[in-house]
Amino acid sequence: MSPPGTRSSRRGRLATSCADLITLARPRLLPFVLALPLLGFGWAHWDHALPATGVDRLPWLLAAWTALHAGTLWLNAALDRDEGPVLLGASVAPPRGVVGVGGLALGVAVVLGARAAAGVGVIAAVSAALAVAYSWPGRPDRAWKGHPVLGPLVNVVGYGVLSPWAGWWLADVTAGPRTVAVEGVVMAGVAGCYLAAQAWQGAEDRARGYRTLVAVAGPAATLRGVRLCLGVAFALAVGLACIGWLPRALLLALAPGWWAVDAHVRAWARRGSGGGPGDAVQLARRIGWTTVAVVVVATGVYVRDSLRGGPVAGLATEGGQPPPAAVRAPPARPGHASGGLHGAAPCLCWSGLAWTLSAHTVEHR
Numbered sequence: 001m002s003p004p005g006t007r008s009s010r011r012g013r014l015a016t017s018c019a020d021l022i023t024l025a026r027p028r029l030l031p032f033v034l035a036l037p038l039l040g041f042g043w044a045h046w047d048h049a050l051p052a053t054g055v056d057r058l059p060w061l062l063a064a065w066t067a068l069h070a071g072t073l074w075l076n077a078a079l080d081r082d083e084g085p086v087l088l089g090a091s092v093a094p095p096r097g098v099v100g101v102g103g104l105a106l107g108v109a110v111v112l113g114a115r116a117a118a119g120v121g122v123i124a125a126v127s128a129a130l131a132v133a134y135s136w137p138g139r140p141d142r143a144w145k146g147h148p149v150l151g152p153l154v155n156v157v158g159y160g161v162l163s164p165w166a167g168w169w170l171a172d173v174t175a176g177p178r179t180v181a182v183e184g185v186v187m188a189g190v191a192g193c194y195l196a197a198q199a200w201q202g203a204e205d206r207a208r209g210y211r212t213l214v215a216v217a218g219p220a221a222t223l224r225g226v227r228l229c230l231g232v233a234f235a236l237a238v239g240l241a242c243i244g245w246l247p248r249a250l251l252l253a254l255a256p257g258w259w260a261v262d263a264h265v266r267a268w269a270r271r272g273s274g275g276g277p278g279d280a281v282q283l284a285r286r287i288g289w290t291t292v293a294v295v296v297v298a299t300g301v302y303v304r305d306s307l308r309g310g311p312v313a314g315l316a317t318e319g320g321q322p323p324p325a326a327v328r329a330p331p332a333r334p335g336h337a338s339g340g341l342h343g344a345a346p347c348l349c350w351s352g353l354a355w356t357l358s359a360h361t362v363e364h365r
Helices: 004-024 027-048 055-080 098-116 118-135 150-171 177-198 202-207 213-217 219-242 248-270 277-308 340-359
Strands: none
Touching (some): 027 055, 027 150, 055 150, 098 118, 098 150, 118 150, 150 177, 177 213, 177 219, 202 213, 219 248, 248 277
16 A cells, blocks of 8 residues: 555646646637537528527537547647747646547547537547647657648648538538538638747747748748738628628628738738737637627627518528528518527627637736
8 A cells, every 4th residue: 555645646746737738728729619610500500590400419519629629739739848838828748648648538529529410420530630640649750730731731621621510510401602602711710810820939830840831931921821811711701791692781890800800910910020829819809809790790680680570591691592402490480580590699609709708818928
């Protein structure tokens, strides 16, 4: 039997390791991650003007993406071993066994995703495989994170495609051209945010031997990439509103949001040093408030159309509606239009608010 002092020391080390794992999982970043499947879930409801569908399976999806987020960051911590500023987190030494715990979390994510839906389980498995390739435990020379193309590709596919798709899957609807176009908006936005998150890390990336954009071309080129990607995202969204695939009233939120986001990136670039995590947080705040404004305007349009007794949400736009065979919403009645708001608005609002409020709680050292 171990002496009491030894047992106490073991408990202390275990508690420290658990605390370090929580820190390395960056809880303040989690709402950003969960906002993406919620965005896909809410969009599917809005696009088809659905009543709430698949809500009972949504907690399993969110639990899966929580485990996926933790496992991904634990593997990344084993690779990077950060010592400088960390976005929405703090730099601590990874505890022993972090790779094994990370792999276990990814496995749990797949099981939880499959509990939500078989398709979600497959999406979680692909996302887990991308997480392993991105950090490649034990072989930093093979990690896709340091590759100038594969690193961004993993993030755009994992966060910009697979995460929203997982939420979309629960609604059990088909995707039309409008959904593909909106997916382009999300992908461009994720690409811009990914580049923004590395803009101040050039020295660290070069020291690790990475060939990321900031390590190879410097912060000025990286921030030009940020501005380009986010500009494409906003331009696509504005274009969809102009042609009537999205409510034209959304221009009231998109136009000032685009200006605010672009103005911040231009000011960030003028400093020339790449800035720090605070610059990325300020960017996230502006994107978050723009998302909230878009949801508020869209909700107002929904209420107006509902009171008029006509089609609502994605069925009320001038173009881009899903084919009639794909629409499962009940027919609208005067004063009681179909229930798309019930499924879409809470998820979309949560996504925007989570994005924004998380950015206000940044902590780094």
